[in-house]
Amino acid sequence: MRSRALILREFGKPLRLGYIDVPEPGDDEAVLIRIVGAGMCKTDIRLWKGEEPREGFRTPFVLGHENAGVVEAVGKRVKGLNPGDKVLVYAIWADLNCKYCRIDKCMQCRGHAIPGQSYYYGGYAEYLYVPNYRYLVKIDIDPVEAAPLADAGLTSYSAVKKALPYLRPDSSVIVYGVGGLASYAIQFLRHLAPYVKIIAVSRSDNKLKWAVELGAHYAVHPSEVNKIIKDLSPDGASVMLDFVGNEESAKMIPLLEPSGAVVLVGMEGKSYPIPVFETTVWQYVVIGSNYGSISEMEEMVKFVKEHGIKSYIEKVSLDENAVNNALNKLAEGKVLGRFVITP
Ligand SMILES: NC(=O)c1ccc[n+]([C@@H]2O[C@H](COP(=O)([O-])OP(=O)(O)OC[C@H]3O[C@@H](n4cnc5c(N)ncnc54)[C@H](OP(=O)(O)O)[C@@H]3O)[C@@H](O)[C@H]2O)c1
Numbered sequence: 417m418r419s420r421a422l423i424l425r426e427f428g429k430p431l432r433l434g435y436i437d438v439p440e441p442g443d444d445e446a447v448l449i450r451i452v453g454a455g456m457c458k459t460d461i462r463l464w465k466g467e468e469p470r471e472g473f474r475t476p477f478v479l480g481h482e483n484a485g486v487v488e489a490v491g492k493r494v495k496g497l498n499p500g501d502k503v504l505v506y507a508i509w510a511d512l513n514c515k516y517c518r519i520d521k522c523m524q525c526r527g528h529a530i531p532g533q534s535y536y537y538g539g540y541a542e543y544l545y546v547p548n549y550r551y552l553v554k555i556d557i558d559p560v561e562a563a564p565l566a567d568a569g570l571t572s573y574s575a576v577k578k579a580l581p582y583l584r585p586d587s588s589v590i591v592y593g594v595g596g597l598a599s600y601a602i603q604f605l606r607h608l609a610p611y612v613k614i615i616a617v618s619r620s621d622n623k624l625k626w627a628v629e630l631g632a633h634y635a636v637h638p639s640e641v642n643k644i645i646k647d648l649s650p651d652g653a654s655v656m657l658d659f660v661g662n663e664e665s666a667k668m669i670p671l672l673e674p675s676g677a678v679v680l681v682g683m684e685g686k687s688y689p690i691p692v693f694e695t696t697v698w699q700y701v702v703i704g705s706n707y708g709s710i711s712e713m714e715e716m717v718k719f720v721k722e723h724g725i726k727s728y729i730e731k732v733s734l735d736e737n738a739v740n741n742a743l744n745k746l747a748e749g750k751v752l753g754r755f756v757i758t759p
C-alpha cells in the first residue's frame with residue numbers, strides 16, 4: 417500500500433513529504449500498524465546528518481524508531497493481536513532465535529534490524545510494516561503519550577535497573593544530560609529508589625528547572641557537580657547515569673565513590689576517556705546500556721500505568737515544515753521532553 421511519509425533523501429537536508437510503498441501482511445507473522453505517535457529521538461539527528469553509518473541505512477529512508485499506533489491488518493500466522501488493538505513497537509527487530517534472543521537479550525542479537533535505523537522504514541509516516549507480531553506490546557494508554565516509551569522510556573528503565581544494585585539509602589545519583597531519556601529516568605528513579613538523592617546536570621537553566629519538576633532533588637550546571645557531591649556524599653556519587661556520553665561527561669567519573677558505577681547510555685561523543693588511575697584504584701564499573709529487552713518493555717508499560725509516569729511531549733503534525741522545524745530544534749537542544757509526530 418502507499419503511505420505518506422517524510423523521506424530522508426540527502427543527509428542533513430530537510431526531509432521531504434512523499435509516498436512510500438509499505439508491504440502488507442499476508443500468509444505470515446507480519447502486522448501493519450497505523451502510526452498514531454512517532455517520537456523524535458536525539459539518535460535521529462546523527463542518522464539524519466549521516467554521522468552514524470549503520471548497516472542497512474541508506475537514502476532514501478524514513479526515520480523513526482519510537483512508534484506506537486493501532487493495528488490495521490495482521491498476517492494469517494499472527495497470534496493474540498487484532499485490528500484496532502493499540503500497540504507499542506519494540507524497536508530491535510532481532511532474529512528471535514539466536515543464543516541472545518533465547519535469553520531475552522534481543523539487544524545483543526547480531527541479526528537485528530531497527531525500523532528507521534537499519535533495513536526497515538521507520539515511523540515518520542502514516543503506516544509502519546512490522547515483520548513479526550512478537551515485536552509488539554499491547555497498551556491501553558494513548559499511543560501519542562506512549563510513543564516515546566518505545567525508546568526513551570524503555571532505554572531509561574533498563575538503565576535505571578542496571579543502576580539499582582549500586583544504590584543504598586545514602587546514595588547520590590548523577591543524571592547527566594536532561595532530555596527525553598532523562599525525563600523518564602528521573603521519574604523511574606524516584607519510584608524504584610525513593611531513598612537516593614538525584615542530581616540532574618544540564619547546561620541550560622530551563623532544563624535545570626524542568627529536572628526539579630520531574631523529581632530531581634538538585635539540578636546544577638556541569639561546573640557545579642563537584643561541589644554538590646562533596647557536600648552531599650563526601651565519598652562520591654554511587655552512580656552516574658550518563659545520557660550524553662562524551663569527553664565532557666566522562667570528566668565526572670572521578671566523582672564516583674569506590675566501586676561506583678557509570679551507566680553509559682548517551683552516544684554523543686567519539687570517545688569516552690576513562691581515567692586509568694582512579695578507575696583501577698577505586699574499582700569503578702562502566703556499564704554500557706543499550707535499549708532494553710522485550711520483557712522489560714512489558715514490565716515498563718505496566719509500571720508506567722501503575723505509577724503515573726508522565727510523558728512530556730510536544731505534538732508535531734506529519735508536515736514538512738513542522739517536522740523539519742522540530743528536527744532542527746532537537747539538533748540545537750531546544751526541546752523540553754519529546755517531539756511526537758502525530759499523523
Ligand atoms: N543507549 C541507547 O540504547 C540509547 C537509546 C536512545 C538514545 N540514546 C542516546 O542517548 C542520548 C540522549 O538522547 P535524548 O533523546 O534524551 O536526547 P535529548 O532529548 O536531546 O537530551 C539530551 C540532553 O543532553 C544535553 N546534551 C546534549 N548534547 C550535549 C553535549 N554535547 N554536552 C553536554 N550535554 C549535552 C542537552 O542538554 P543541555 O544542552 O541543556 O545540556 C540535552 O537536553 C543521545 O546521545 C541518544 O543518541 C541511547
Ligand SMILES: [Zn+2]
Pocket residue numbers: 510511512513514515516517518522524525526527
Ligand atoms: Zn538473535
